[in-house]
Amino acid sequence: MFELIKKDSLILSRSRSDLTELLFMPFILIAILGLALGNLTMTEFNINAFPVAVVHEQTTAESLNNWESELEERGVPSEGVRALVAQAEDVAPGEQVDYLFNSEEIQEWMTVEEYSSAEAAQAALDDGDISGVIIIPEGFNEAVWSALFLEEEGTHALTLEVQNVESVTTDILRSVLTTYANQFNLEASIAIATEGEADTANQQEESYGEVTNLTAADPITSFQYYTIGMGAMFALHTAPALASRAFLEKKQHVFGRLMISGTKPLTYLGSKLVSGTLITFIQLGILFGLSTLIFGTFRGYALNFWIDLSIVSFAFSLVVGSITSLLTSISLYSDSNTSSSFFGGIIVTLFAFIGGSFTPVEQFSESLRALGNWTPNGAMMTSYLQLMQGFSLTEVAPLIIRVIGMTAVLLVTSVVLFPKRRLD
Amino acid sequence: MLETKDLTKVFKKTTAVNQVNIYLEKGESVGLLGPNGAGKSTTISMISTLLPPTSGEVRFNGEDALKHSQRLRKVMGVVPQEIALYEELSAYENMRFFGKVYGLRGKELETRVQDVLELIGLTDRKKDAINTYSGGMKRRINIGVTLLHEPEILIMDEPTVGIDPQSRNYILDMIRTLNREKDITVLYTSHYMEEVEKLCDRVYIMDHGEIIASGTNEELKSILSNEETIQIHVHTLSPAFRDTLSKHGSVRKVTEEGQGYKVIAPKGEDLLGEVFELAKQTKTKITGVAIQTPTLEDVFLHLTGRTLRD
Incomplete structure (x- = not known):
């Protein structure tokens, strides 16, 4: 041969x-x-600024109220409730999604618009007005807090709806969200381990290191x-x-x-x-x-x-x-x-x-x-x-x-x- | 050594080869003579084990050659009608490539390549690409490649088509040498009767896919032993003269050939006087008359009513 x-x-x-x-x-x-x-x-002609919708099915304030009530129902002493709610305010996962998607680096890649409901965002997705929808579901914040502070197992997850599962934009979205999840888990773990002594604000500057690398690429x-x-x-x-x-x-x-x-x-x-x-x-x-x-x-x-x-x-x-x-x-x-x-x-x-x-x-x-x-x-x-x-x-x-x-x-x-x- | 039994090939509704029976003994040189489209190449492809027959068989040393094709392929060299070489490569590169494909290696390969280049007279041009060669040189290298593994049987399909007489003679002499001095068995197909007559011990005449006659040159020509061929050259071709000759009771066949007519008539008929008389009647000026010994061409004409080049 x-x-x-x-x-x-x-x-x-x-x-x-x-x-x-x-x-x-x-x-x-x-x-x-x-x-x-x-x-x-x-x-300039492909990936830049593709439109993405973010839907919060519940505000952070509502989540905090719900969590507070939940803690009280469980019989947690009022001092404990106050302390946990205070910690939860510092680590609000839904808000960190907003923080991430409104960061300068990410906005080079996508324009983020907040939609009031999942249905409205889905309709825009179906019409091709947007490339993807990130849904932060009801109970998401509470589930994350329970997992972080009470070491309970929860299965709440962010939902990503996209026009086309194989497009480059989807890959980028998926990558950003995966990095977000990994980074959030890391940060939260550090925060718990140091009992809140670690400087969360400083960490946020570094937290999306991988995302920064991605967007910083020529x-x-x-x-x-x-x-x-x-x-x-x-x-x-x-x-x-x-x-x-x-x-x-x-x-x-x-x-x-x-x-x-x-x-x-x-x-x-x-x-x-x-x-x-x-x-x-x-x-x-x-x-x-x-x-x-x-x-x-x-x-x-x-x-x-x-x-x-x-x-x-x-x-x-x-x-x-x-x-x-x-x-x-x-x-x-x-x-x-x-x-x-x-x-x-x-x-x-x-x-x-x-x-x-x-x-x-x-x-x-x-x-x-x-x-x-x-x-x-x-x-x-x-x-x-x-x-x-x-x-x-x-x-x-x-x-x-x-x-x-x-x-x-x-x-x-x-x-x-x-x-x-x-x-x- | 090699024989076919009722070899038949049907392509869709066309029977290209019909119940062909031929055999080759070791050291023989056998011709397969027939016009273009007679089925010679198809027969060769089947004998070479490249084309499965519709029916019939090819036997090599008594064995079914189609079932045990490698045994025959090992000792066989096939020279196709086309220049089956890589024209972008030089003669030397082609030789080395095919030599390696045949399993030759190292010093043995180099020696064989040099020997064959010497035999086909292309040592001086061995580094030139084949596409710079003349038609005759291409034909020689086409044969040369087949000789690299020293085959016992050489099957050649019209190896001299389209080349000058000098190159043709070179090739024919080479084949004769291979057959007589190296004892290589040769199956040679052609529609040039002179080549077959010159090279082959025995001849099969093929037409419309069938063998219509076979034997040695002399045996075939004896078919015409009761006939003679008169070649009449005329100043100007005359259809009237031709018609008159055709209608003559003693003339078997008249064909136009060059600046004249070829007439086949029974031996012993005193036809010449009448030929001149008929020419006079049709106002045709005869410039020459020759009585020829029959050739294989005449045999083919006799058998089919057509010339080999029709």
């Missing part, structure tokens, strides 16, 4: 038309689009956006380029010659998978590397980012490799190159649009983004964008797993379709 892979790489490297298509074209487009849209950043530049956009699109072109060569091998009886030499049909198909994967990985490496070298696209990112970027790129390369296998199987099965031409001409363009290679599709509709995330390039673009925004590999793992799932399905289909009897 190694010889077959080496041969594919060698032939591709000698083909000016393929090199132009797979490396020169995307690089030129990165340069043109990056320079033309040089003043724009992702935050906005995605047009060079970054189009480097991954064009990389994802032109990487897809590798599959039809290699599959067309496979068809030519059959047409010119090279395939037959290989079969007579003892090469097993599935070894040949496997070589197309590996060639497609390796060539795509190298192609992405060259594009990202050159773009960084010339335009400074990913300059300054830490080693971990590059490792994560490589892992995502490899997963994407795998799916391109499996598309190469599938197109090879179809071409050999149908004795025609139509499938590769159709994929290279129509499907790649369609995928590139839906996946967001030309422009962020969220600006058209969230459902288009959701659909885009079901294309290999769209899923990978979202992963790349999230990595650039400071998300960890674990957080983008669902999309990577999805792409690996696509790889498995495409591979099985290609094996089923591959002609095993007629080899001439």
Whole structure:
């Protein structure tokens, strides 16, 4: 198999038309689009200031009254009640949500509007006026206080309603809320452990450290956006380029010659998978590397980012490799190159649009983004964008797993379709 | 050594090959002669184990070659009609690639590559990409790649199509050397009867998917032992002259060939005098007359009513 892979790489490297298509074209487009849209950043036309609603089903004063009554009903002495209510006033979880969402850093990302009822917010969400709703339910504050001060177990939770579970905005909201919950728990624990001696106000300055990091990350530049956009699109072109060569091998009886030499049909198909994967990985490496070298696209990112970027790129390369296998199987099965031409001409363009290679599709509709995330390039673009925004590999793992799932399905289909009897 | 039994291939409703029975003995050179579309390439594909037959079988040393394809593939080299090579790569790179695919490694691979390059006369151009080669050179490297693993059986599908006479002669001499000096069994398909006549010990004539005659050159030509071929050259082709000749009771067949007509007639008929008379009647000027020894082309014409190049 190694010889077959080496041969594919060698032939591709000698083909000016393929090199132009797979490396020169995307690089030129990165340069043109990056320079033309040089003043724009992702935050300006994508993530910046998406509208979010916050609904308090109960005010803090009502919560305090309720809790006070509850403590009295339980027979807590009045001194104890006063002390606990005083502590509760310092640690009001509902108010801290407001504090967080009205902070300067968060407002760079989203505009927060308070709604009077969950129904009104849901209607606005359904109409597409807002991207998400955070509901602080009735009894939430009391449940948190009971858990904190009385060490009781409670299950009250914030509710997050979103337009589209797979959008970048949802990821951001989820991340902010998770960080809030973790940070709140930490702060409260410290407050209890120090019996209120720790300076809560100072901690609040530091409390959303992760959120601060998230928002402090540089906005995605047009060079970054189009480097991954064009990389994802032109990487897809590798599959039809290699599959067309496979068809030519059959047409010119090279395939037959290989079969007579003892090469097993599935070894040949496997070589197309590996060639497609390796060539795509190298192609992405060259594009990202050159773009960084010339335009400074990913300059300054830490080693971990590059490792994560490589892992995502490899997963994407795998799916391109499996598309190469599938197109090879179809071409050999149908004795025609139509499938590769159709994929290279129509499907790649369609995928590139839906996946967001030309422009962020969220600006058209969230459902288009959701659909885009079901294309290999769209899923990978979202992963790349999230990595650039400071998300960890674990957080983008669902999309990577999805792409690996696509790889498995495409591979099985290609094996089923591959002609095993007629080899001439 | 290698034989087919009632080999048949049907594509949808078209029978491309119909009950073909051929055999090859070790060291033989066998020709498969027929016009384009006769079913030669399909037959070759089935014998090469690349195309499963609709019915019938291919046997190699008595074994079902389709069931045990690897045994046959190991000792067989197939030269397809197309240039089955990577044209972006050099001759040397192609040779090394296919050599490795055949399992050759290290010094053995290098020696075989150099030997074959020497044999096909391309040592000087080994580093040039195939797409810079002439048609004849491409044909030679196409054959050369097949010889790397020293096959016992060489199956060649029209290996000289579209090349100049000098390259053709080079290739034919090479094949003859391989057959006679290296004892390689050769199955050679062509629609050039001169090639088959020159190279092959035995010939199968194929038309419309069927074997219509077989035997040695002499056996096949003996089909025409009672006939002779008269080649008449004329100043200007005359349909009237042709019609008159066709209607003559002693003429079996008349075909137009170049600047004249080929006439097949029973041996012993004193036809020449009458030919001149008919030419005079139709005001046709004869510029030459030759009585030819029958060729395989004549045999094919006799059997099918068509020429090999029709």
